[in-house]
Amino acid sequence: MLNPLWLNTFTTLVEVGHFTQTAEKLNMTQPGVSQHIKKLESACGYSLIRRENKGFELTEQGKMVYEYALKSAKDEASLIEKLSFDNPYSGQCTLSCSGSLALLIYPKLLSLQQQHPDLSIHLEAAPNQKILTEVQSGNIDLGIVTHIPNSSFYQSEIIGSETLCLLLPKSYENKQITTELLFNCGLVDHPDAMHYLSxxxxLCGEKELANINLDELPKSGYINQLNQILLPVANGVGFTVLPESAVENFSQKESLYIAQTAKKVEETLYLVQKRTRNLPERYQTICTLLQRVLS
Incomplete structure (x- = not known):
C-alpha cells in the first residue's frame, strides 16, 4: 500500500506546481518534499516527475499515480461522510420471521419501502432456530421469534403476540371438539405443527385436549408451503393449528371453521438482535413499524 502521506505531498505538488510553495503549504521543508517524492517513486518503481529548469512535468506513470491519489482521497472523504451520517430512511435492512408472520408484515414493509425508495428490505421466512442462528452469524440483523433467547448472545424485547387457531373443515362447525373427533379428522402436518399443537x-383450557398424545395423532398429510397448508383443511381433509395471520391471508377462509375453546391462545413474539451489534438508525424505523403492526 502506498503511503498516504507521500501521496498527499505528491498531489499537492502537482496542484501547486512548485516545490517551495508546496513545502510552505504543507508546513514542510523543500528537502522534505523532495524526500517524499523520491520515496513514492521508489515505492512505485517508476519516475513520477521529470524536472525541467525550475519546474517539472508529470511522466505517464505520474499521471496515473495522481489520478489514483485523487480517487483515494475522494473515497476516503465519502467513507467519512457515510460514517458520520446515518439516514433512517436509506440502506439495507435484513430481518427474518415465521412464514405466517411474513404474510402479515411484508405488505407493511413494502409500503414503507415505496415511501422511501432508498430503503432496501430483505425479509426471510424461517423457523425459530434458523432465525437465531442467522442473527448470531450476522447474516440477519433482526429476527422475530416465539421464545426468549439466551441473553448471553441476544438482546430481546416483547414486540407483540400472535393468536393461534385450531382449524377444521367448515362441516365441523358447532361440533364439540373432542379427542375422538380430531383423531377421526386427522392432522394436516407442517414444519411448525407440533410446536403449535403443543x-x-x-393453553386452550380444554382438559381433554391437554391430555392428547401428539405422537399418536393420525396424519392426513404433510405440506411445508405455508400458502398450501390450509388447502386440505378447506377441502375437508384434516385439521391443523396456525397463527391467525395465516388464516386472514387464505383465499378460501370461508371454507374453514375456527374452533371455539375455553381460552384464547396467544403466542408471545420477541424481537431479537445480536447482543454486541449496534444497528444503524434505519432499523429504528423498521422497529417502529413492527411495533405498530404487532402490538
Missing part, C-alpha cells in the same frame, strides 16, 4: 392444547 402450545394450543396446553
Amino acid at each position: 402450545l394450543y392444547f396446553d
Whole structure:
C-alpha cells in the first residue's frame, strides 16, 4: 500500500506546481518534499516527475499515480461522510420471521419501502432456530421469534403476540371438539405443527385436549408451503393449528371453521438482535413499524 502521506505531498505538488510553495503549504521543508517524492517513486518503481529548469512535468506513470491519489482521497472523504451520517430512511435492512408472520408484515414493509425508495428490505421466512442462528452469524440483523433467547448472545424485547387457531373443515362447525373427533379428522402436518399443537392444547383450557398424545395423532398429510397448508383443511381433509395471520391471508377462509375453546391462545413474539451489534438508525424505523403492526 502506498503511503498516504507521500501521496498527499505528491498531489499537492502537482496542484501547486512548485516545490517551495508546496513545502510552505504543507508546513514542510523543500528537502522534505523532495524526500517524499523520491520515496513514492521508489515505492512505485517508476519516475513520477521529470524536472525541467525550475519546474517539472508529470511522466505517464505520474499521471496515473495522481489520478489514483485523487480517487483515494475522494473515497476516503465519502467513507467519512457515510460514517458520520446515518439516514433512517436509506440502506439495507435484513430481518427474518415465521412464514405466517411474513404474510402479515411484508405488505407493511413494502409500503414503507415505496415511501422511501432508498430503503432496501430483505425479509426471510424461517423457523425459530434458523432465525437465531442467522442473527448470531450476522447474516440477519433482526429476527422475530416465539421464545426468549439466551441473553448471553441476544438482546430481546416483547414486540407483540400472535393468536393461534385450531382449524377444521367448515362441516365441523358447532361440533364439540373432542379427542375422538380430531383423531377421526386427522392432522394436516407442517414444519411448525407440533410446536403449535403443543402450545394450543396446553393453553386452550380444554382438559381433554391437554391430555392428547401428539405422537399418536393420525396424519392426513404433510405440506411445508405455508400458502398450501390450509388447502386440505378447506377441502375437508384434516385439521391443523396456525397463527391467525395465516388464516386472514387464505383465499378460501370461508371454507374453514375456527374452533371455539375455553381460552384464547396467544403466542408471545420477541424481537431479537445480536447482543454486541449496534444497528444503524434505519432499523429504528423498521422497529417502529413492527411495533405498530404487532402490538
